[in-house]
Amino acid sequence: MPQLLQLNQVTIRFGGLTAVSEVDLHVGPRELVGLIGPNGAGKTTLFNLITGVYQPTSGAIHFDGRPTAKLKPHQLVRRGIARTFQNIRLFASMTVFDNVRTAVQVHRTHGIRDALIRGGQFRRAEADVEQQVMELLAIFHLDQLRNEPARGLPYGDQRRLEIIRALATQPRLLLLDEPAAGMNPTEKTELTELVHFIKEKFQIAVLLVEHDMRVVMGICERIAVLDYGVKIAEGTPAEVRANARVVEAYLGEEATKHA
Amino acid sequence: MKSGAKRYLLLALLAAVVISFFSAYFNRYYLGVTIDVGINIILAVSLNLINGHTGQFSLGHAGFMAVGGYIAAKFSLMLSPALPPWAQPLIFGAGLLLGGSVAALTGLAVGVPTLRLYGDYLAIVTLGFGEIIRVFFQTTETFGAATGLTGIPNWTNFGWAWGSAAICVFVVTCLVNSTYGRGFIAVNDDEIAASASGVNPVRYKVTAFVIGAFFAGIAGGLYAHHKSFLSPTGFDFMKSIDIVVMVILGGMGRTVGVIIAAILLTLLPEYLREFSDYRMILYALLIIIIMITRPQGLFTFGFKVRNSK
Numbered sequence: 063m064p065q066l067l068q069l070n071q072v073t074i075r076f077g078g079l080t081a082v083s084e085v086d087l088h089v090g091p092r093e094l095v096g097l098i099g100p101n102g103a104g105k106t107t108l109f110n111l112i113t114g115v116y117q118p119t120s121g122a123i124h125f126d127g128r129p130t131a132k133l134k135p136h137q138l139v140r141r142g143i144a145r146t147f148q149n150i151r152l153f154a155s156m157t158v159f160d161n162v163r164t165a166v167q168v169h170r171t172h173g174i175r176d177a178l179i180r181g182g183q184f185r186r187a188e189a190d191v192e193q194q195v196m197e198l199l200a201i202f203h204l205d206q207l208r209n210e211p212a213r214g215l216p217y218g219d220q221r222r223l224e225i226i227r228a229l230a231t232q233p234r235l236l237l238l239d240e241p242a243a244g245m246n247p248t249e250k251t252e253l254t255e256l257v258h259f260i261k262e263k264f265q266i267a268v269l270l271v272e273h274d275m276r277v278v279m280g281i282c283e284r285i286a287v288l289d290y291g292v293k294i295a296e297g298t299p300a301e302v303r304a305n306a307r308v309v310e311a312y313l314g315e316e317a318t319k320h321a
Numbered sequence: 322m323k324s325g326a327k328r329y330l331l332l333a334l335l336a337a338v339v340i341s342f343f344s345a346y347f348n349r350y351y352l353g354v355t356i357d358v359g360i361n362i363i364l365a366v367s368l369n370l371i372n373g374h375t376g377q378f379s380l381g382h383a384g385f386m387a388v389g390g391y392i393a394a395k396f397s398l399m400l401s402p403a404l405p406p407w408a409q410p411l412i413f414g415a416g417l418l419l420g421g422s423v424a425a426l427t428g429l430a431v432g433v434p435t436l437r438l439y440g441d442y443l444a445i446v447t448l449g450f451g452e453i454i455r456v457f458f459q460t461t462e463t464f465g466a467a468t469g470l471t472g473i474p475n476w477t478n479f480g481w482a483w484g485s486a487a488i489c490v491f492v493v494t495c496l497v498n499s500t501y502g503r504g505f506i507a508v509n510d511d512e513i514a515a516s517a518s519g520v521n522p523v524r525y526k527v528t529a530f531v532i533g534a535f536f537a538g539i540a541g542g543l544y545a546h547h548k549s550f551l552s553p554t555g556f557d558f559m560k561s562i563d564i565v566v567m568v569i570l571g572g573m574g575r576t577v578g579v580i581i582a583a584i585l586l587t588l589l590p591e592y593l594r595e596f597s598d599y600r601m602i603l604y605a606l607l608i609i610i611i612m613i614t615r616p617q618g619l620f621t622f623g624f625k626v627r628n629s630k
Contacts, residue, residue: 145517147514151511153514155506155509163503164500164503174501177495178492
């Protein structure tokens with residue numbers, strides 16, 4: 063099966079520190095893959111490598127069969143990689159609507175000239191943008207809040223808005239960086255359902271970084287485990303759970319408790 | 322917004338021309354001050370695109386103004402003796418556009434290498450750039466060196482100043498109030514999130530810089546043909562600070578507030594003419610008081626609703 067995302071022996075060093083070391087990872091189209099590991103294992107660094115924030119010291123990343131080397135984050139968004147952040151990064155001064163609107167424009171062609179001429183084409187394009195944004199907001203039940211400032215939203219809504227904004231770029235691969243961080247158990251359950259819903263509804267692949275084991279075990283088809291920048295295991299949730307190295311490195315007492 | 326914006330622009334342009342037509346009946350001093358206000362609105366609103374909406378910190382606006390002023394003035398001085406009087410508006414218009422364009426190119430030349438710098442660093446670089454421009458004109462014989470340029474035709478009237486101001490406000494407002502324009506504010510709010518949403522931050526920053534520099538250049542051309550005299554000292558660091566103060570006082574990213582601030586801060590020194598030595602003390606005090614009590618700007622109320630339509 064052709065892979066959507068393919069990492070080959072990806073390594074990045076910051077000075078003397080090897081944050082990610084020779085990691086192989088692949089995500090197929092419409093696959094839901096989990097990436098777990100203890101704090102400081104290199105999960106977010108790997109995200110930053112995939113999204114173009116960092117360039118790997120060695121190794122190669124291919125998206126949709128093409129190398130992503132030297133591409134900037136905004137160019138990779140255009141190719142179809144969208145992400146959220148561990149610490150929510152919304153456009154705080156903008157409304158809910160405008161947060162999504164900013165992301166919708168990625169695939170639009172109108173720019174400065176149309177904004178100034180304000181002709182029929184501009185109005186049609188803007189109406190089209192509005193419709194797309196409102197459809198997305200409606201799917202996630204945020205349409206009532208369209209004119210609310212993003213900074214005033216409750217925490218859970220901010221998380222959802224960030225996911226909506228990422229979806230607005232029409233990605234084929236969505237990277238979620240600890241979406242359940244700071245949530246209570248009920249919210250975590252909702253989030254798990256949401257991630258599954260997104261994957262089915264938009265027919266996209268999802269790579270999920272998560273700290274909370276239950277979230278990942280429940281929905282991921284395949285899980286990769288990082289420890290000290292090295293991939294120590296990969297497999298189905300059951301396989302990972304049974305892997306001795308994983309238990310030792312990460313699950314520790316929690317796994318023995320559940321067993 | 323929508324197409325109504327174009328109607329407002331036409332109305333404003335028409336009003337500027339009509340009022341200009343009757344300007345012979347007005348007191349010359351007040352008319353002069355009114356033109357100053359128009360020019361300062363252009364400077365403040367264009368700087369607001371860079372400093373307010375896009376969140377950069379440029380201290381070089383007077384430099385771009387100088388470029389536009391000197392180019393337009395030189396253009397008029399060279400061409401006006403050779404051409405008949407009816408060609409005056411054409412020379413003036415072309416000179417303003419030329420000055421604005423050269424200022425915009427300067428903005429591009431300065432912006433591309435420096436806009437990867439953030440905040441304070443960018444402020445220092447643009448400050449240095451402004452000084453380079455000033456020293457360049459101060460030492461170049463073609464531009465009158467330290468004595469400056471004199472005898473520039475007195476062509477800036479109410480219509481030119483306020484017409485240009487209307488166009489500047491239209492361009493900045495329409496640009497920002499569009500799906501495309503949300504990118505400027507996105508870069509301001511969170512550059513990393515902006516690039517993760519497909520917005521190219523460098524491109525937006527350079528665009529804001531170039532458009533801002535263009536209008537600063539236009540303002541410079543209007544200024545030159547208003548005062549009939551250009552001296553390098555008029556474009557020093559303090560001039561840039563004056564414009565920055567208008568933007569901060571009006572509220573970063575708030576066009577209406579910035580316009581009000583530009584009007585107030587042009588009129589205030591005129592009223593305070595007899596105490597003009599204390600003008601800068603007053604400025605400084607104003608900024609300190611505003612930053613403590615109203616960091617969001619004097620003329621901003623409630624939440625910044627950047628509404629869709």
